[in-house]
Amino acid sequence: MITVSNLSKSYNNVQVLNLESLDIPKGQSFGLVGNNGAGKTTFFSLLLDLIQPSSGFIKNKEVLVNESEDWKPFTSSFIDESFLIGYLTAEEYFYFIGELRGQNPSDVDKLLSQFSDFFHDEILGKKKYLRDLSKGNQKKAGIVAALIGNPEVIILDEPFANLDPTTQIRLKQILKDLAQKQGVTVLVSSHDLMHVTDVCERIVVLEKGEMVKDLATSEATLKELEEHFTG
Amino acid sequence: MIKKFLSLEWKQFFRASYFQKGIAIKILLILGAIYFGGIAILLGGGMFFIFKKTMPEIDPIITVNNFLVYWILFELMIRFFMQQLPVMNIKPLMIIPIKRSTVIHYLLGKTTISFFNFISLFLFLPFSIVLIAKGYPIANVVFWFLSLMCITLILNFLNFLINKSNTVFYILVPLFLALIGLEYYDIYKISEPIGVVFNALYNNPIFILIPLAGLIGIYYTNFKFIRKGFYLDDAVSKKVKEVNATDLSWMNRFGSIAPFLKNDVKMISRNARPKQVLMMSFFFLFYGLFFFTQSVYIEEMPYLLAFAAMFITGGFLLSFGQLVPSWDSEYYKLLMSQNIPYRQYLESKWYLMVVAVTVSFILSTPYIYFGWDIYLMIAAGALFNIGLNTFITLFGGALNRVPIELNTKAKAFSNTNGFNPTQLLIALPKMLLPILIFLIPYLFISFNAGLIALALTGALGIVFKNFFLNKIERIYQKGKYKTIAAFSEKK
Numbered sequence: 001m002i003t004v005s006n007l008s009k010s011y012n013n014v015q016v017l018n019l020e021s022l023d024i025p026k027g028q029s030f031g032l033v034g035n036n037g038a039g040k041t042t043f044f045s046l047l048l049d050l051i052q053p054s055s056g057f058i059k060n061k062e063v064l065v066n067e068s069e070d071w072k073p074f075t076s077s078f079i080d081e082s083f084l085i086g087y088l089t090a091e092e093y094f095y096f097i098g099e100l101r102g103q104n105p106s107d108v109d110k111l112l113s114q115f116s117d118f119f120h121d122e123i124l125g126k127k128k129y130l131r132d133l134s135k136g137n138q139k140k141a142g143i144v145a146a147l148i149g150n151p152e153v154i155i156l157d158e159p160f161a162n163l164d165p166t167t168q169i170r171l172k173q174i175l176k177d178l179a180q181k182q183g184v185t186v187l188v189s190s191h192d193l194m195h196v197t198d199v200c201e202r203i204v205v206l207e208k209g210e211m212v213k214d215l216a217t218s219e220a221t222l223k224e225l226e227e228h229f230t231g
Numbered sequence: 232m233i234k235k236f237l238s239l240e241w242k243q244f245f246r247a248s249y250f251q252k253g254i255a256i257k258i259l260l261i262l263g264a265i266y267f268g269g270i271a272i273l274l275g276g277g278m279f280f281i282f283k284k285t286m287p288e289i290d291p292i293i294t295v296n297n298f299l300v301y302w303i304l305f306e307l308m309i310r311f312f313m314q315q316l317p318v319m320n321i322k323p324l325m326i327i328p329i330k331r332s333t334v335i336h337y338l339l340g341k342t343t344i345s346f347f348n349f350i351s352l353f354l355f356l357p358f359s360i361v362l363i364a365k366g367y368p369i370a371n372v373v374f375w376f377l378s379l380m381c382i383t384l385i386l387n388f389l390n391f392l393i394n395k396s397n398t399v400f401y402i403l404v405p406l407f408l409a410l411i412g413l414e415y416y417d418i419y420k421i422s423e424p425i426g427v428v429f430n431a432l433y434n435n436p437i438f439i440l441i442p443l444a445g446l447i448g449i450y451y452t453n454f455k456f457i458r459k460g461f462y463l464d465d466a467v468s469k470k471v472k473e474v475n476a477t478d479l480s481w482m483n484r485f486g487s488i489a490p491f492l493k494n495d496v497k498m499i500s501r502n503a504r505p506k507q508v509l510m511m512s513f514f515f516l517f518y519g520l521f522f523f524t525q526s527v528y529i530e531e532m533p534y535l536l537a538f539a540a541m542f543i544t545g546g547f548l549l550s551f552g553q554l555v556p557s558w559d560s561e562y563y564k565l566l567m568s569q570n571i572p573y574r575q576y577l578e579s580k581w582y583l584m585v586v587a588v589t590v591s592f593i594l595s596t597p598y599i600y601f602g603w604d605i606y607l608m609i610a611a612g613a614l615f616n617i618g619l620n621t622f623i624t625l626f627g628g629a630l631n632r633v634p635i636e637l638n639t640k641a642k643a644f645s646n647t648n649g650f651n652p653t654q655l656l657i658a659l660p661k662m663l664l665p666i667l668i669f670l671i672p673y674l675f676i677s678f679n680a681g682l683i684a685l686a687l688t689g690a691l692g693i694v695f696k697n698f699f700l701n702k703i704e705r706i707y708q709k710g711k712y713k714t715i716a717a718f719s720e721k722k
Contacts, residue, residue, distance in 0.1 A: 100569050
């Protein structure tokens with residue numbers, strides 16, 4: 001689904017990302033871990049064409065990401081709060097994203113109804129603007145919005161951070177289902193090794209922009225990761 | 232303690248990103264401040280002689296006293312519009328062992344060195360000096376001047392109390408206009424009774440106690456007000472208002488750009504900054520009054536009328552349009568990664584401006600009072616706005632990469648959000664072009680030919696809409712990464 005080739009990104013001659021090649025097949029749940037500054041967000045930003053690669057390219061379903069906009073209809077993402085429109089209520093925001101992705105309000109409602117336990121009655125029907133919600137609730141809204149419109153690729157940067165335990169557990173289930181049952185390619189980054197190993201079939205460790213480990217998740221993975229980061 | 236605050240303040244000022252941005256902006260700001268300060272000083276110094284000459288039978292001090300009421304109302308309006316209580320970074324100070332009252336005194340004290348207070352100072356200090364030089368009694372003049380300064384400060388503090396609600400503003404503006412109207416048509420002169428009060432203030436220096444007491448009173452009220460709200464959930468965090476969702480589904484008839492239009496309407500109606508701009512563009516409607524009431528312009532310089540006509544319907548276009556991508560700066564990454572072609576985004580903004588020009592044109596109907604020539608001119612100006620200025624504005628937007636904080640009011644001279652010299656350059660053709668297009672056929676053929684030329688240019692622009700939008704889209708596309716990077720910069 002996603003092919004990375006000779007991808008690098010430097011700022012002022014300092015290389016922050018350098019991936020020789022990486023292939024993420026369709027329907028894989030892919031986890032990205034690494035310390036701060038490892039290049040996780042940089043990679044996701046390149047994937048969304050928010051920054052320009054210094055060399056190399058990314059292909060998303062055979063579409064060259066930095067040359068064509070055709071990847072947008074089947075790719076969705078939530079990176080940070082700047083993906084939210086602060087002056088909309090959660091519903092308005094979902095409908096807006098729905099409209100952009102060719103979904104009418106009832107389609108959106110149908111999708112949202114599956115997430116009532118996820119929202120915990122704190123998001124829908126609250127008559128509050130997104131900017132007035134707590135950080136955690138904002139995040140929930142952003143993540144759910146990324147699921148609207150049957151995307152084939154979903155990119156989530158640190159989806160577990162700031163969430164309460166109940167929601168974390170629920171989110172893990174949602175992400176697993178997406179990959180296994182619906183064949184959605186899910187890309188997740190996280191600082192929480194436990195969560196990633198729970199969710200992802202494959203985990204890549206980045207260090208200073210380089211890929212240092214590429215693991216197929218198994219019983220031993222968590223241990224291996226912990227050892228790696230203990231140094 | 233105060234010294235530490237001052238050093239914090241200093242760092243905040245010089246390390247702010249807008250201050251570090253560019254020397255050009257700094258120079259422009261300083262020039263702007265000098266310009267306004269200079270005008271105030273010149274006006275203050277010259278006021279005496281102007282009044283002496285135009286109304287030789289009345290003592291200038293009395294004339295000034297008579298009109299002070301308008302100055303005060305005007306100042307209050309401007310302050311309401313532009314001045315905000317500087318909430319200094321209270322939050323980190325709350326848990327540090329500093330007395331709350333110290334922080335509040337400092338906060339209030341700081342507001343006294345606001346730009347707005349200096350306007351009054353620059354205006355009345357030279358005037359007072361001239362008075363003394365002309366042999367007016369020193370004690371009277373000095374105390375009168377001090378009283379005025381007290382009143383200025385009262386306004387300063389009053390503003391923070393009334394600033395919270397817009398109702399005050401909506402009362403103030405019509406009141407101001409009504410008073411001017413009544414005065415102008417000799418129906419009731421508010422300036423006379425109030426003038427008596429100020430004259431009394433001048434004649435009896437002891438009366439300074441009244442404004443002084445007022446000042447102390449209002450300072451204390453402000454103090455209590457802030458003291459009461461000095462908790463995280465009051466002063467520091469903003470009030471959460473309940474949303475009243477509006478049904479905008481009727482806009483769906485605009486087809487593929489409907490979601491954007493709906494979003495823009497919500498953006499404008501729910502955020503402080505765009506609301507301010509909307510209000511400002513409403514005032515543009517009255518711009519024509521400056522020109523059409525003076526026969527000089529109509530008879531000798533009708534090309535300036537083309538400029539006025541463009542301004543009347545172009546308020547929103549000029550003030551909102553020039554910041555086009557910036558309005559969406561807070562969630563630009565979303566727009567760039569969502570399923571949105573750039574073209575649709577730009578087109579929706581174009582329609583928004585067209586609608587605004589049309590609405591302004593409808594609102595400008597009363598200008599028929601000045602004659603059909605004028606009204607046709609406004610119509611031609613509106614066409615020009617729709618057909619050409621919209622595109623120039625969108626083009627200018629592509630070069631504008633300054634993020635805007637949507638829900639914060641713009642402050643005069645302390646906030647250069649969404650302002651840069653490129654904007655000024657882009658603004659020039661928007662204003663000069665209509666004059667040129669009108670002037671040439673007017674000089675060589677006739678007034679009507681000028682009108683037709685102006686309207687025709689606009690119509691041509693509409694015909695070539697797709698061509699222009701394509702070009703503009705390409706420019707936006709090219710600057711995309713730069714824009715994203717600039718917008719995600721922390722303020």
